[in-house]
Amino acid sequence: MSTTHLLPAVLPSLKATFKRPLLLRSPFSNVLTKQTRFNFQPTRSATGGAQKIVKKSSKLPQEKTQTQSVNKSPSVQIKESPNRDICEVLERLAIQERNNGQPFKERAYQKAMRSIVAYPTRLNSGKEAQTLPGVGDKIAKKIDQFLETGSVEQLLLSKSNQEEADLINLFQRISGIGPVKAKSFVDKGYKSLEDLAKEPQLTHHQRIGLKYIKEFEEKIPRDELERLLDIVKKATHEIDPRYIVEACGSFRRGANVSNDLDIILTHPDFTEVMESATDRKKVKTSLLMQVVQALENCGFLTDSISKGSVKYMGVCQLPKNKTDGLCTHHRIDLRLIPHQNYYAGLLAWTGDDEHNRIMRLRAKARGYTLSEYGLVRKIKAEIGEDTYDEKIHIQSEEDVFKVLDMPYKKPHERNMRGVVKKKYLMHEE
DNA sequence: CTGACGTCGCATTTGG
DNA sequence: CCACATGCGA
DNA sequence: GTCAG
Numbered sequence: 240m241s242t243t244h245l246l247p248a249v250l251p252s253l254k255a256t257f258k259r260p261l262l263l264r265s266p267f268s269n270v271l272t273k274q275t276r277f278n279f280q281p282t283r284s285a286t287g288g289a290q291k292i293v294k295k296s297s298k299l300p301q302e303k304t305q306t307q308s309v310n311k312s313p314s315v316q317i318k319e320s321p322n323r324d325i326c327e328v329l330e331r332l333a334i335q336e337r338n339n340g341q342p343f344k345e346r347a348y349q350k351a352m353r354s355i356v357a358y359p360t361r362l363n364s365g366k367e368a369q370t371l372p373g374v375g376d377k378i379a380k381k382i383d384q385f386l387e388t389g390s391v392e393q394l395l396l397s398k399s400n401q402e403e404a405d406l407i408n409l410f411q412r413i414s415g416i417g418p419v420k421a422k423s424f425v426d427k428g429y430k431s432l433e434d435l436a437k438e439p440q441l442t443h444h445q446r447i448g449l450k451y452i453k454e455f456e457e458k459i460p461r462d463e464l465e466r467l468l469d470i471v472k473k474a475t476h477e478i479d480p481r482y483i484v485e486a487c488g489s490f491r492r493g494a495n496v497s498n499d500l501d502i503i504l505t506h507p508d509f510t511e512v513m514e515s516a517t518d519r520k521k522v523k524t525s526l527l528m529q530v531v532q533a534l535e536n537c538g539f540l541t542d543s544i545s546k547g548s549v550k551y552m553g554v555c556q557l558p559k560n561k562t563d564g565l566c567t568h569h570r571i572d573l574r575l576i577p578h579q580n581y582y583a584g585l586l587a588w589t590g591d592d593e594h595n596r597i598m599r600l601r602a603k604a605r606g607y608t609l610s611e612y613g614l615v616r617k618i619k620a621e622i623g624e625d626t627y628d629e630k631i632h633i634q635s636e637e638d639v640f641k642v643l644d645m646p647y648k649k650p651h652e653r654n655m656r657g658v659v660k661k662k663y664l665m666h667e668e
Numbered sequence: 669c670t671g672a673c674g675t676c677g678c679a680t681t682t683g684g
Numbered sequence: 685c686c687a688c689a690t691g692c693g694a
Numbered sequence: 695g696t697c698a699g
Contacts, residue, residue, distance in 0.1 A: 336695085343673055347695035350673095375696050415679095417692050442680070444692080488694095501694085544693095545678045552678080552693080572694075574677095588694090599674095610675085672698090675694100682689070 321361040326352050338407050414448030444544045454568045458496035474533045487588035493651035499570035505581040527575040549575045582633045587611035593655035
């Protein structure tokens with residue numbers, strides 16, 4: 240079955256869903272089946288049955304098994320912890336809080352979960368867990384309850400509540416649907432993705448998310464990303480060789496697989512100190528949009544989620560290849576960054592998050608502020624409490640490390656997630 | 669006890 | 685019509 | 695929900 244062949248058909252078919260819902264049943268039912276079979280069986284999940292999905296698709300040569308969670312951005316790997324069951328409980332509590340519209344509680348649970356994943360030995364009590372960062376009173380008590388009874392009260396829902404929660408989780412897997420919209424759609428009575436496709440008030444973003452729900456959840460092999468990036472670079476430099484184009488994110492950190500393609504662009508003509516705001520906007524608009532248009536024209540970009548003067552979000556695809564013929568759709572972001580902010584942006588969007596956090600704390604301790612917009616020194620005025628900012632000119636990522644007096648780290652050395660584990664090992668020695 | 673927990677571009681809704 | 689608020693993703 | 699101020 241050729242995906243390209245389907246392409247022209249899929250878009251209209253979604254629009255014409257009212258008339259021909261049957262057309263949609265096949266692509267969606269796979270998702271749903273997967274869903275009910277693997278994801279939303281709390282009893283199985285709690286007993287520690289590995290929630291793994293092996294991608295059977297021959298498209299992906301990786302025999303990558305991935306723990307499938309409702310999280311759009313899977314946060315933590317918990318597979319080989321001696322406290323895996325506890326972590327799964329915390330993960331479910333995190334999801335519950337997100338569905339309750341409590342993002343900070345969600346993060347609090349995730350933080351506790353990360354601590355516990357990194358903990359090398361089996362926890363015997365909540366008290367023991369409470370020594371870890373992010374684990375306080377409440378979580379300690381829940382861990383005790385779990386260790387004693389094998390479950391946590393808060394997670395026990397009535398059947399109907401559980402069904403509702405499952406549905407909210409399902410809808411949130413669609414890009415463009417978050418906790419609020421997911422709940423509102425459930426309240427409106429939608430029971431499935433097929434139902435949802437009939438909703439006339441879906442935004443453009445949500446339609447794209449629904450259309451590609453399966454493909455967006457697939458990991459992208461590194462070699463495919465390299466080819467995608469190559470296309471963007473060539474197309475961009477064909478317009479103007481003065482563009483600088485670089486992929487960030489996990490790809491730049493050397494990952495074998497990624498979730499999406501995150502590209503930043505800059506051009507010497509786009510600086511923050513441009514005369515009139517209108518001129519500036521004109522330049523910005525054309526600088527990013529001409530790249531987008533070129534990529535649309537050659538069929539590389541298949542759908543757009545948002546198009547602004549400095550940020551583009553969309554969907555891309557390799558040209559059909561005669562050896563494997565695969566052309567999975569992937570999320571792609573393009574950012575246009577002011578020329579003098581380029582390296583700060585590169586650093587920030589290369590991450591990872593933890594590495595950013597460490598560098599920003601270091602900057603703060605030294606009287607600087609580091610962000611994607613640059614490295615700024617806070618200087619106190621001679622008189623009074625006023626401060627003013629001195630922007631540090633950055634010509635490379637190395638410059639930032641140098642100014643902050645940190646040893647330079649190559650992108651692939653900036654994977655800080657999971658490094659906590661090493662800390663513990665070192666501590667034991 | 670109380671506030672922070674990252675912040676911002678873009679699409680879309682809301683309320684004048 | 686516009687200005688602001690909200691939801692979302694990153 | 696947790697932590698720091």
